[in-house]
Amino acid sequence: MRPKSVVKEEAIVNIALQIISEEGLENLSMQKLAQAANISPRTIYLKYENKEDLLIKLFIDEVLGAYEKAILTGFDEGMEFAEGIKKLWQNGFQYMKNNRYAFSLMQYGKTSPLLNKAYAERNIQQGQFFAPIHRFLKMQVKNGIVKSLPFEVQRALLFAPFYDLMNEYFEHLDRPKQIITDKVLRDTCEAVISGLLKQS
Template sequence: MRTRDVNKENLIQEKAIEMIVKQGLDGFSMQKLAKAANVSPATLYIYYKDRDDLITQLATSVSNRLMETSLKGMHPKMSFADGLELQWKNRMEFFFKYPLDVEFIEQIRYMPTYDSVRDNIRKNFGDVLGKFVHNAINRGELQPLPFEVYWSMAFAPLYQLIKFHAQGNSPANASFRITDDMVKQTLELVIKALKP
């Protein structure tokens, strides 16, 4: 049995993410990945059972890193405004540092294989976020909302600004760049909208 080579495994993962983002899932195969990573197809099967296992492991790894980054410095007892601001700052840091990873997650988010990734996120990170939200509600800093409404209000505005930035334009601006002032203004409006 051949041993795992961490550097080789990292290269395989980087190439897989790059290929999926640039070429889509339809044309992605273990054969093409082996060629792009300059390894034999047999080498891939040291690390992954098959294509779906590779995609699931990649998605789990990237999602965990995103959540770990977004919760860096978080404490469930933080004020809602401070905690949300920290999550925005941390998420922006991840999105700008790992743009291919973010695009990869967006491409596979609606695949059946992503269900196990979603379950993993709930299990590993739901406790911290749940306590943070419940504490904010109990202190009167946040109105009780269905999770999906809360998430849409709390994070979609940030993600849209990041999307405009990544595209380099918006419907109103042919050369859009996100600024700290825009982020601050948007965050203030979000916090205001979520208050009871």
């Protein structure tokens, strides 16, 4: 039996992410992808059932899965509050810097109904990625460190500014000067932390 080419499988994934990042999700077509990856359209359909299947697997496996794993590396629910959040931000920044294309598709997860649905379903099925962070925050509230707010609100306060900064970071990559430096990121993280602390 002829063995499958790993090179081609990786090309599909990487070039798809690149097209999405550079031209937008709406401009990724199966034909364009095949041509750019120098393969036949049919080859994509050996690995993926259809376009929807491809997009969802890219989003869930290649992007979200890898990101969630990266962000939780070295993070421990027992950490002190500020220490834990800083670790998450550091990990996130490190990962994103090296995975610009993944970041682009991740952003589509909030707008595209298809990806949004896939994301919600996955979080229901397999006890979600945010579980350790959820428990971490719950403990901080219990210990009187952090303001008692719904988890969704805490998550918004802690991470929404981070994604905004990453967006800014990538936009400034193409410009003469980068404003999102490690120091700026640390300062922003501090601001986010102090906003959630109980004693203001």
